[in-house]
Amino acid sequence: MYDLKHLFSTVSGITTFTQFGIVASILSVYVGLNFGWSKIKSKMIILLIITFFRAFFLSERLAALELVIPIIVCWLGIKAQSGLSGKTRVMVNLSPLIGLVVFAVYFSVSEYFRSWSNYYALKESSFIEFCVTRITGYYVTGLNNGSLLIDVFRKPLSFPYFTTTWLWDFPILGSYFDPNKLTGVPSDFNFAGTLASMGNPEFNNPSGLFLPYIDFGHVGGFFFWLIAGMGCGFIYHLFSYNNIYGYLYYPIIFVGLLESPRVLYWSEGRAFPAWLLRENGGIVTKTIYINGRFLGQVTTGVQRVATEVLKSFDELALSSQYRFIVLTPGKTDAPKLNLKNIEIKQ
Known part of the structure; x- marks a missing residue:
């Protein structure tokens, strides 16, 4: 699958449009449930097909998760307004366990195409054991890597280097900023090289939980998560009371919370278009x-x-x-x- 991935090189400012998938999924569910699916059903099917193609054949596993999870969250939120049936309510109560099982299956299938069939099948004897090791490794080593980064930098950067990565990766605009000069981070700093000597370069997630502490120090990191927690609670409050802003933003919050042990999803370029959902986006006029x-x-x-x-x-x-x-x-x-x-x- 990696050979296929290399055939699809990125085009600055063009492939960025794939990051609007989460926006499209949120708006589509809202429009579909409230105004009918006839106009958007075919478009949603095409979007899902393209997304799962990216997930399995281009090794972008998160692409499918950040599309499917908001769809489920929005659907449940809107359906809950009119009341859930007994069976549906039981399924909702069991959704954390069901979600873990579904995620484990999805992860295993994607990992089979991503690395097992290409390499590890010749080295490992048990596919199940391999999948368990990989899925726990992605999240556990993320925490270790975050601690490692704190130790490497020692002093806080006093600058939003890791918490505004969307800016450094922004098409065209990002080329005018040199975060290394702004933060004092050595231009030759290589996270992969650091992992090669002090960790495991195959598991390179930095953990979103630790990155604010690297940028702002222990006190600043604490207040970052305090404010983030209050913001999450406020958005959930809007969502639970069927407020339009709750429907638009809570799915993004939810995906970010799930990914926080691994990465700081909210600050990444792939999440940036979702934050641009505005009141004049065609729903509330x-x-x-x-x-x-x-x-x-x-x-x-x-x-x-x-x-x-x-x-x-x-x-x-x-x-x-x-x-x-x-x-x-x-x-x-x-x-x-x-x-x-x-x-x-x-």
């Missing part, structure tokens, strides 16, 4: 403000009708191209309405 003064008034027939209309808007908001915000004067009974898709501001 306008914001409608609703006068919520009636929520603070004594309840009569008029207020009851207005409340029921507001609840109806809340049900329609998720599948609408409009964003609804209720403006209320001070303390009201709005929280008791349990609105899931409409924001309330005082």
Whole structure:
């Protein structure tokens, strides 16, 4: 498979478009479940075929994961709004275990084409033992490599070198920046060479958990993860309340959390296009403000009708191209309405 991979050389600024796969998957699921699959079904199938071709024949295993995982997360999030059946809810509760099994199978199949059939079949006697060693090696050695980098650099760089790798790899723009000059990292620094003498060059993941500490030191790294954790919690809160921004960004957060023992996915160039999802991306086009003064008034027939209309808007908001915000004067009974898709501001 490596021979096939060498036939597909990268073209700066062109092959970068493959990194929009996660964006396409998130938007496709949202549009498909809310507006119908007829217009995007064929496009999704083509995207999946191309992605799995990259995963198995070009040795880009993560390409499939960062497409399939957001699809599942978005689908479950939107379906949960209307309620999950008993069997589906059981499957969701068991999804961490099911996910591990599916990932192990996927990893084993891809590893068979990637390295077993080409090399290790002649050296190893058990394919299962080989796969277990490889899958644990990718993540465990990542932690070791991260510790090794901290020891090699000794002093923090005081610069976002490893936490903004998307900038150094950015097409055209990246060629104008020399991170080595900005950070003082020796231009001849070779991570692969360091692993060859002090680790295992075959397992070259640096671990995303340690990279912020190399850039900002122990205190800076702590606050990096503190802020990141608060951000993850906030995005999950939006996702759990069916907020459009939660649907757009939580799948990216989720993939990054899964990959954090191995790499800092959020800072890589492949994740950068996903962060560019904006409000004007074709889903939410306008914001409608609703006068919520009636929520603070004594309840009569008029207020009851207005409340029921507001609840109806809340049900329609998720599948609408409009964003609804209720403006209320001070303390009201709005929280008791349990609105899931409409924001309330005082």
